[in-house]
Amino acid sequence: xxxxxxxxxxxxxxxxxxxxxxxxxxxxxxxxxxxxxxxxxxxxxxxxxxxxxxxxxxxxxxxxxxxxxxxxxxxxxxxxxxxxxxxxxxxxxxxxxxxxxxxxxxxxxxxxxxxxxxxxxxxxxxxxxxxxxxxxxxxxxxxxxxxxxxxxxxxxxxxxxxxxxxxxxxxxxxxxxxxxxxxxxxxxxxxxxxxxxxxxxxxxxxxxxxxxxxxxxxxxxxxxxxxxxxxxxxxxxxxxxxxxxxxxxxxxxxxxxxxxxxxxxxxxxxxxxxxxxxxxxxxxxxxxxxxxxxxxxxxxxxxxxxxxxxxxxxxx
Numbered sequence: 140x141x142x143x144x145x146x147x148x149x150x151x152x153x154x155x156x157x158x159x160x161x162x163x164x165x166x167x168x169x170x171x172x173x174x175x176x177x178x179x180x181x182x183x184x185x186x187x188x189x190x191x192x193x194x195x196x197x198x199x200x201x202x203x204x205x206x207x208x209x210x211x212x213x214x215x216x217x218x219x220x221x222x223x224x225x226x227x228x229x230x231x232x233x234x235x236x237x238x239x240x241x242x243x244x245x246x247x248x249x250x251x252x253x254x255x256x257x258x259x260x261x262x263x264x265x266x267x268x269x270x271x272x273x274x275x276x277x278x279x280x281x282x283x284x285x286x287x288x289x290x291x292x293x294x295x296x297x298x299x300x301x302x303x304x305x306x307x308x309x310x311x312x313x314x315x316x317x318x319x320x321x322x323x324x325x326x327x328x329x330x331x332x333x334x335x336x337x338x339x340x341x342x343x344x345x346x347x348x349x350x351x352x353x354x355x356x357x358x359x360x361x362x363x364x365x366x367x368x369x370x371x372x373x374x375x376x377x378x379x380x381x382x383x384x385x386x387x388x389x390x391x392x393x394x395x396x397x398x399x400x401x402x403x404x405x406x407x408x409x410x411x412x413x414x415x416x417x418x419x420x421x422x423x424x425x426x427x428x429x430x431x432x433x434x435x436x437x438x439x440x441x442x443x444x445x446x447x448x449x450x451x452x453x454x455x
Contacts, residue, residue: 140159140238140240141156141158141238141430141454142238143198143199143200143430144157144196144198145186145195145197147195148186150187151434151437154186162240162242164211164212165242166212167245168211168243168244169207170207170208170242171205171222171241172206172207173204174203174204174205174261174453175261176202176203176236177202177265177293178440178451185199186437190231192232197230197231198234200229200236200238201230201231201235202223202226202229202264202265203261204221204224204261204263205221206220207220214245216245221250222249223263224241224247225247225264225400226247226400227403228247237430238454247403249403249405249408251412253412257453257455258424258451261449261452261453266297266422267411267415270301271411272407273298273398274301274305277345280306281306281307282307282308284308284310285348286311286342287309287310287311287347287348288359289349289351289373290313290330293422293449296322297422299326299327301420304414304420309326310327310329310330310342310344311331312333313332314332318447333355336358337358338358342362347368347369349369349372350373352373357383357389360384360389364393367394368394370398372397423448423449424448424451425447425449426439427451427452430453432452
């Protein structure tokens with residue numbers, strides 16, 4: 140089987156396709172046939188050596204869709220069952236999605252009833268789960284207001300369509316005026332321009348999902364109502380630590396948390412896909428690559444002016 144192996148940190152050239160023996164199922168690990176996966180910017184960071192916990196050689200890639208090839212001895216999975224895998228050490232503590240077959244702990248394999256193509260299925264696991272999990276932390280209910288900061292990211296677009304399906308009134312942000320109409324066409328009730336770290340509005344919202352991160356947290360919190368929820372989701376600005384935040388000025392009467400994607404379970408996956416199926420939810424796919432084009436796929440994900448949407452790789 141083919142596997143994309145990173146033996147040392149570096150540029151796209153370190154993504155090398157190797158022939159490896161087929162893995163064998165164990166008592167609690169099943170073999171999955173990976174059919175497709177999305178590529179993410181933070182995986183490029185990992186490839187470049189920016190994730191100290193990841194030890195090379197490693198097959199990276201934190202999510203995949205496919206089918207069960209060989210169930211484990213103790214598994215309730217069945218051969219040929221459609222599944223998704225996301226996080227749980229996948230592509231970091233052990234080999235991940237950039238290969239044709241993978242040995243995966245049963246506890247992070249989630250059966251999903253999805254009838255579309257593999258490339259369509261790959262649009263959902265990490266991006267939609269992150270958005271849905273973050274939305275649940277805001278504790279909002281139908282009719283309340285939500286602002287999605289970083290609205291043209293994959294997670295931002297997923298949050299928009301999921302939140303609308305949940306009955307929320309959604310405002311999305313973008314730094315580029317020419318992307319306003321696309322967000323409106325996707326269902327946003329309003330669009331706010333994010334200019335040099337400042338939202339160009341005086342409005343406050345019942346909930347706020349922030350994909351940008353620490354560099355704008357003070358401005359984001361200023362747009363959350365008293366009693367409202369702020370959830371940080373992403374780090375687009377590349378900065379982790381909050382600085383110069385006055386808790387009485389910024390957090391008075393508000394609730395703040397971070398969504399870390401840890402508490403994944405079958406019930407949440409089922410609830411999410413019911414929303415997806417019932418409301419025909421999707422977000423744009425910018426381009427689909429083949430596995431042997433993985434270097435080009437990782438270069439493409441980093442392009443500033445590429446079309447909006449997910450970058451998908453298929454193994455067929």
